Amino acid sequence: MLWTLLIGGIAGWLAGKLMRGEGFGVLVDILVGVVGGWLGGWLFGKLGIHMGNGFIGSLIVALVGSVILIWLVHLIKGK
Numbered sequence: 001m002l003w004t005l006l007i008g009g010i011a012g013w014l015a016g017k018l019m020r021g022e023g024f025g026v027l028v029d030i031l032v033g034v035v036g037g038w039l040g041g042w043l044f045g046k047l048g049i050h051m052g053n054g055f056i057g058s059l060i061v062a063l064v065g066s067v068i069l070i071w072l073v074h075l076i077k078g079k
Helices: 002-020 026-047 055-077
Strands: none
Touching: 002 026, 002 055, 026 055
16 A cells, blocks of 8 residues: 555656646645556556556556646546
8 A cells, every 4th residue: 555655656646747848736636646656557457458556657658647646637627
């Protein structure tokens, strides 16, 4: 659980930096990262891509999922 929150927080913060130039705040960064990790894991699984179970692989999957999640939110909101 702690591992998921740590990776989620880092991935959410990085995605916020990449997509908006700033993070969203600690709690929202963690939420975006955790949901993004789930989305990235699902997407990578559907594409047959396996990144491993290590920190870097998990972070990449969560970051990609988080960036996609933020992009979808911006698309829906019209930004």
